Structures are given as C-alpha cells and as structure tokens.
Amino acid sequence: MSRSLCHIVATEDAGSRLDxxxxxxxxxxxxxxxxxxxxEGRVFVNGATVSKKHAVAAGDTIVYEVDEEPESVVVYGEPIDLDVRFEDEDMLVLSKQIGLVCHPSVDHAHGTLVNALIWHCGEDNLCNVQGExxxxxxxxxxxxxxxxxLMLAAKTDEAGRELMAQIQDRAVDRHYIALVHGIMAHDTGMIDAPIARSADERCRMAVRDVPSAREAITTFRVLERFEAGPKDDGYSLIECKLFTGRTHQIRVHMQYTRHPIVGDPVYNAHGPRDARAQLGLRRQFLHSYSIAFEHPTTGEPMAFADNLPRDLQEALDSLAARSLGKTEAGREVAELMATSPVPSVEGEVPDE
Structure with missing residues (x-):
C-alpha cells in the first residue's frame, strides 16, 4: 500500500536537484x-515525471508516493529449502524455486529468500549493503x-558491494530461457527500449519515452521454433541476455516486441490462461539458466548453468511434435543444459 503526499518548494530551495x-x-x-x-515514476513535479537531476523552482508542487510499511519489520530465519550450487565464506550461488519472493514486503512478510538465507547462513553471516x-x-x-x-547472494558486505558493482558495470553475464508466443522472424536481435512505471497501472512497468525511464537492453537468440496449432500462432524458445537489470525487463521487452512470454499473467495480451492450460503451466515460462562472474574476493572467473525445472521441461516436451528444428544456438544451449543439474527444489505457485 502507498499514499501520496505533497510538498511545495520554498524559495531557498530553488535550483536544487530533485533527489x-x-x-x-x-x-x-x-x-x-x-x-x-x-x-520508478513515483515523484511528480507540477503533475509530470522528471529526472532525478531536475532543478526545482520556487513554488513547484511535488507530489510523492510513500509506502505504508509497518513501523517495524521483524525479519527472521525460516526452514525453507534452498538449492545451493556453490558456497564459500563470501557468497552463494543458488537455483531459486518458483513461488519464492526474494525479500519481505507488505504483501509477503515471511516465506522469502531472505528468510531462507537467514536460516541457512545466520543473520550475522549475510551482507547488508542496501542501507536502510x-x-x-x-x-x-x-x-x-x-x-x-540461478542467482547470487553475498555473505559479507565486501562481497556484496563487489558483486553489485559487477552487475552495475555489466560484468555479470545473465542468460535466461523463455518460451514466447509467435514464430519469431529473426534468429537474433537486440531490444534497446527504456522502461518506466506504467502510466495506467502503477504495479506494471512499460516501455516509455519519459524522463523517468531507465535504459534497458536485452539481446535474444532463437533456440527452437514450434509451428502454429489450432488454438495458437506457434511458439519460439529463446535465450535472453540482460545488459541491464530493470524490474520485469525481459517480460516487458518481449511484450513490446509482440512476442509475450507464455504464461505471463501480467505482460501477456494473448490469453495467458489458455496457453497455461494447453501447456500445463501455472506461471510464466522464464528461467535464469546461466550466470558468469568473477569471484568477489579472489577474482577467479566463475560460471554456472542450470537445467530447466520439471514444469517447464514438461511444457516444452508437449510441443515436441510441433518443432520446426533447433537453431545452431539451440543445439549449443541444449548441449550445455544436458550436462547441468536439474533444480532439486521445485517450489509451487500460490493460488491466484
């Protein structure tokens, strides 16, 4: 929950940066x-979103949204299974299961990855580099x-700062597997389209040309195509690489290209529930299957790959008879995944 408040810029504050x-x-x-x-588009100056560098003027009306959080949030460890692929005194690499929110919020006060990490590592053995x-x-x-x-977690503040810096500097390679609606025409492509909070629905993100929009770049390779059926226009299995890490980036970008992710309940204008029923899915077909980075302390190059979880593999198997063949990239990725472990913790999607 959030509420909007108002502030009028005083004469002595004229010329200040908004942030x-x-x-x-x-x-x-x-x-x-x-x-x-x-x-995130939650601050308005005279009714318009602007950049954080915007210089305010005396008399400007600033409307800003604040979250109505509980006065105190008690975060504690919970015995939640984790599929840990690597762990040392500095960090962990894990395969996150579906249904697991990363950190507590008003809507998810417990049962999150943070709760699981506290139970697994101890509260004093996890980084806290995100200020408040x-x-x-x-x-x-x-x-x-x-x-x-696959995702990363840090135990020490030093490791946390270093990993976040690598992500900021685009030195962490993150690849995802997605099944999207439609038969994509090109084998490869780049989507360079800025993302901001939707003007119509505040819980959604969208490609927008507004000052508050942030640079967002995704590249893709088609791995396999599936011919159209009586109830659909076909599908494409793709690999996506993130160069930036905006909220819902791949989901927003694929909707923008008119090839939304199958099963996505938010960014799919092509009847996600029909596709879910057809393929036996209860969530979007999106999986972080590969990550590469430098160890935050030793600098050693590290790379991990993850096979598809059972629910996504079963959905893909149901389309096998409609395959139009794997691309060269598809054969390369299939070979990598064949030697990668299958996630050992499946998780589940809460009822909607």
Whole structure:
C-alpha cells in the first residue's frame, strides 16, 4: 500500500536537484531512496515525471508516493529449502524455486529468500549493503517470484558491494530461457527500449519515452521454433541476455516486441490462461539458466548453468511434435543444459 503526499518548494530551495531536495526535506529517508522513487515514476513535479537531476523552482508542487510499511519489520530465519550450487565464506550461488519472493514486503512478510538465507547462513553471516533496507540481507540482485533459476547472494558486505558493482558495470553475464508466443522472424536481435512505471497501472512497468525511464537492453537468440496449432500462432524458445537489470525487463521487452512470454499473467495480451492450460503451466515460462562472474574476493572467473525445472521441461516436451528444428544456438544451449543439474527444489505457485 502507498499514499501520496505533497510538498511545495520554498524559495531557498530553488535550483536544487530533485533527489537532493527530497532527501534534505525529509520526503524520503536518503538521497538514494529518493532517486529510486523518482526513477520508478513515483515523484511528480507540477503533475509530470522528471529526472532525478531536475532543478526545482520556487513554488513547484511535488507530489510523492510513500509506502505504508509497518513501523517495524521483524525479519527472521525460516526452514525453507534452498538449492545451493556453490558456497564459500563470501557468497552463494543458488537455483531459486518458483513461488519464492526474494525479500519481505507488505504483501509477503515471511516465506522469502531472505528468510531462507537467514536460516541457512545466520543473520550475522549475510551482507547488508542496501542501507536502510535491512530486510534485504544477502540480496545483491533479484528474480521475480515466479521466475526460477540461478542467482547470487553475498555473505559479507565486501562481497556484496563487489558483486553489485559487477552487475552495475555489466560484468555479470545473465542468460535466461523463455518460451514466447509467435514464430519469431529473426534468429537474433537486440531490444534497446527504456522502461518506466506504467502510466495506467502503477504495479506494471512499460516501455516509455519519459524522463523517468531507465535504459534497458536485452539481446535474444532463437533456440527452437514450434509451428502454429489450432488454438495458437506457434511458439519460439529463446535465450535472453540482460545488459541491464530493470524490474520485469525481459517480460516487458518481449511484450513490446509482440512476442509475450507464455504464461505471463501480467505482460501477456494473448490469453495467458489458455496457453497455461494447453501447456500445463501455472506461471510464466522464464528461467535464469546461466550466470558468469568473477569471484568477489579472489577474482577467479566463475560460471554456472542450470537445467530447466520439471514444469517447464514438461511444457516444452508437449510441443515436441510441433518443432520446426533447433537453431545452431539451440543445439549449443541444449548441449550445455544436458550436462547441468536439474533444480532439486521445485517450489509451487500460490493460488491466484
């Protein structure tokens, strides 16, 4: 839940940067929190979204959204199974199961990855480098609740800062497998389209040309195509690589190309529930299958691959008779995944 508040810019604050003013006048707890809210399109100056560098004028009306969080959030360990692929004194690599939210929020106060990490590592053995976000112990990046696959977590603050810096510098290679609607015409492509919060639905993100939009770049390779059936226009299995890490980035970008991810309940305008029933899915077909980075302490190159979870593999198997053949990239990825472990913790999608 959130509420909107109003602030009128005083004469002495004229010319200040918007993010600096929001922090100085207590609209947000810190400048970074203010910048994040501005970038998410939650701050309006005279009714319009602007960039965090915007210089305010005396008399400007600032409307800003704040979350109505509980006065105190008690975060504790819970015995939730984790599929850990690598662990040392600095960090973990794990395969996140579906249905697992990364960190606590108003809607998910417990049963999150943070709760699982606290139980697994101990509260004092997880990094806390996100300032006031004490409920994000160990978290350096996120996956959506119903996106499965490989992700990183940090134990020490030094490791956390280094991994976050690698992500910021685009030095972490993150590849995803997705099944999308339609037969894609090109084997490869790049989607360079900025993302901001939707103007119509605040819980959604969208490709938008507004000051608050953030750069978002996704490349893709087609792995396999499946011919059209009596109830669909065919499908394409693709590999996506993230160069940036915006909220719902792949899901938003694939909707933008008119090839939305199969089973996506938010960014799919082509009847996701019909496709879910047809393929036996209860969530979007999106899996983080490959990640490569440098160890945050030793600098050693590290790479991990993950096979498809059972639910996604079964959906893919149901389309086998309609395959139009694997591409060269498809054969390459299939060979890699054949030697990779299948996720040992499946998880489940909560009833909607």
């Amino acid at each position: 600096a003013l929001c922090a100085a006048r207590g609209l947000y707890a810190s400048r970074s929190a203010a910048a994040r809210a501005i970038e 976000e004490a409920d994000r112990l160990g978290i350096v990046h996120r996956l959506d609740r119903d996106t499965s696959g």
